[in-house]
Amino acid sequence: MKIRKSTKYRNSTKTARPDNASMTWMLRYVAPVKGRMATLMALLLVTTACQLINPQIVQHFIDASASDGPVSDLIKLAGLFLGIAVLNQLVTVAVSYLGNDVAWRATNQLRADLLGHLLRLDMRFHNLKTPGEMIERVDGDVTNMSNFFAMFIVQIVGSFILLAGILGVMFTKNWGIATVMSAFTILAIGVMMFIRNLGVASSQTERQATAMLFGLIEERIAGIEDVQANGAVPYVMNRFFRAMKSVFQTGRKAWMMRVIPWNATVLLFTFAVTTVLLMGVHLYLKHAITLGTLYLFFQYTQMLNDPIEQLGNQMQDFQRAKSGMRRSRELLALKSEIEPGTKDSLPHGALSIRFHHVNFSYNEDERVLHDIDFHLHPGERLGIIGRTGSGKSSISRLLLRLYNVDEGVIEVGGVDIRELKLEALYRRVGMVTQDVQLFDGSLRDNLTLFNPRVCDDEILAITENVGLRPWIDALPEGLDTHLAAGGTSLSAGEAQLFALTRVFLTRPSLVVLDEPSSRLDPATEATLTRAMDQLLTECTGIIIAHRLMTLETVDKIMVLSHGQIVEFGLREVLAADPESHYAGLLRTDRQEEFA
Numbered sequence: 001m002k003i004r005k006s007t008k009y010r011n012s013t014k015t016a017r018p019d020n021a022s023m024t025w026m027l028r029y030v031a032p033v034k035g036r037m038a039t040l041m042a043l044l045l046v047t048t049a050c051q052l053i054n055p056q057i058v059q060h061f062i063d064a065s066a067s068d069g070p071v072s073d074l075i076k077l078a079g080l081f082l083g084i085a086v087l088n089q090l091v092t093v094a095v096s097y098l099g100n101d102v103a104w105r106a107t108n109q110l111r112a113d114l115l116g117h118l119l120r121l122d123m124r125f126h127n128l129k130t131p132g133e134m135i136e137r138v139d140g141d142v143t144n145m146s147n148f149f150a151m152f153i154v155q156i157v158g159s160f161i162l163l164a165g166i167l168g169v170m171f172t173k174n175w176g177i178a179t180v181m182s183a184f185t186i187l188a189i190g191v192m193m194f195i196r197n198l199g200v201a202s203s204q205t206e207r208q209a210t211a212m213l214f215g216l217i218e219e220r221i222a223g224i225e226d227v228q229a230n231g232a233v234p235y236v237m238n239r240f241f242r243a244m245k246s247v248f249q250t251g252r253k254a255w256m257m258r259v260i261p262w263n264a265t266v267l268l269f270t271f272a273v274t275t276v277l278l279m280g281v282h283l284y285l286k287h288a289i290t291l292g293t294l295y296l297f298f299q300y301t302q303m304l305n306d307p308i309e310q311l312g313n314q315m316q317d318f319q320r321a322k323s324g325m326r327r328s329r330e331l332l333a334l335k336s337e338i339e340p341g342t343k344d345s346l347p348h349g350a351l352s353i354r355f356h357h358v359n360f361s362y363n364e365d366e367r368v369l370h371d372i373d374f375h376l377h378p379g380e381r382l383g384i385i386g387r388t389g390s391g392k393s394s395i396s397r398l399l400l401r402l403y404n405v406d407e408g409v410i411e412v413g414g415v416d417i418r419e420l421k422l423e424a425l426y427r428r429v430g431m432v433t434q435d436v437q438l439f440d441g442s443l444r445d446n447l448t449l450f451n452p453r454v455c456d457d458e459i460l461a462i463t464e465n466v467g468l469r470p471w472i473d474a475l476p477e478g479l480d481t482h483l484a485a486g487g488t489s490l491s492a493g494e495a496q497l498f499a500l501t502r503v504f505l506t507r508p509s510l511v512v513l514d515e516p517s518s519r520l521d522p523a524t525e526a527t528l529t530r531a532m533d534q535l536l537t538e539c540t541g542i543i544i545a546h547r548l549m550t551l552e553t554v555d556k557i558m559v560l561s562h563g564q565i566v567e568f569g570l571r572e573v574l575a576a577d578p579e580s581h582y583a584g585l586l587r588t589d590r591q592e593e594f595a
């Protein structure tokens, strides 16, 4: 469990940026799809034209039939109407296809950037964040933006063009009515913008309540074993009901606040239609306009509703997209404290290790390692012992550069690890920790970590060594057996053997084994100790162990206490010196001290 938390990332949400910077940032993701966007725009103009033309055809049709025009003219008009209606439908389908296509292309790049960035951020950051929160960042925020990418341009621009088209045509027909319609349009948009903000605060509370509910479910399902075993299901349900109640109450309020503005515009719209109709009928009765033109006025007024509503919706989406964008940019702006170096190569064969007066702390207030200073020659094996919390695992994390040291230098193969590219380090250095993570995939994929270049013979040879082979042979599908993520399909001991195989398949030149046998029974442990002996012949090894028996084959011993080296030396020398800590431990054999 990680209880203490670093303060480095706490206030990161306060670094908001101005919106126009957001826009240029967004353009980076939109730029690769600009060709498609242009096509989208062109198609949009076509549908707008179709929508504007058809009511005019109907207008002519009505006038022609009212004045007993020739039937052939009517048939032509009907045919034209049909043709344009079909064209409009086809183009509409194309627009929505292209719109989604553009949105996915643009936002998938962003998703990839976010996930890639997250995976490279240092452990101090990850210690502070839950997986649920990160999923929300990589997918939730981006999905909010994707609706925006897809439809914003299409609908905002489309709506404006349509509105301008309708009003423009109206002004050529009748100034008075066109003025009434324009006034209504401006008023409706204004009212909508003004009252839409009403719902923002309550929608935010609603989202918070929902996030709480999901957090609760995620946490309790993750701990299902403890929940069931302790008979805590009724308590969990009780908390769940309370969370649901809050979702319901905040949801109802938010819904009300969203519905009020919508109803207000509907009301406003009804007034507009009535006014236009009254004016139109008045003009018609004075014979100032034809029946067809009256129809056109009516139809165009009806058509005003859609673009206005869409503009309103887009404003809301825009708000959401803006907050998504802000959060994504904040995340991308976070720098990992682990800056890779430039050196790409380490000496061949087993690697030496040198710690030069290393001090380290996870957070400012408490130093975990004090002045750690030691040296291992290539091929040597070091056993580290010390009580829980004495800093053993911290040493291994530093060696793999999961954290930077506060002071001092760590050299691997004679190279300061800060000067190395991270890949160069990870290619040659392997680590087995106490927690083994399984991934959803076949047994082979889990052992090779999805590297298809590792052949089966190699896998089987190593599993043979660590004593996992009988277990694999007993599986009906062997290496093809599917493993579920999370590791519930393996016992803790099997998982440790599994992790060892995984590391040795990468043919490391330096291996850190962090309590590799803590969950094994004595018989399996003996097999494993023999296996490690063979596997470690070609590399330098650090073995952290809580049972002295595991360390019988190491060359050197380090005894740690409260983050300090209290003893370091050749195992045989220390064992022979009755004054040494190690000899004392061997004598009393108080293994449980290190459990």
Ligand SMILES: Nc1ncnc2c1ncn2[C@@H]1O[C@H](COP(=O)(O)OP(=O)(O)O)[C@@H](O)[C@H]1O
Pocket: 002, 003, 004, 005, 127, 362, 363, 368, 386, 387, 388, 389, 390, 391, 392, 393, 394, 395
């Ligand atoms: N991620 C972390 N954040 C803050 N403190 C930590 C973290 N991991 C370990 N510590 C603290 O560092 C000290 C050494 O831990 P660790 O190296 O894991 O000990 P060991 O492996 O010897 O049991 C302990 O006091 C522990 O509480």
Ligand SMILES: [Mg+2]
Pocket: 392, 393, 394, 514
């Ligand atoms: Mg540990």
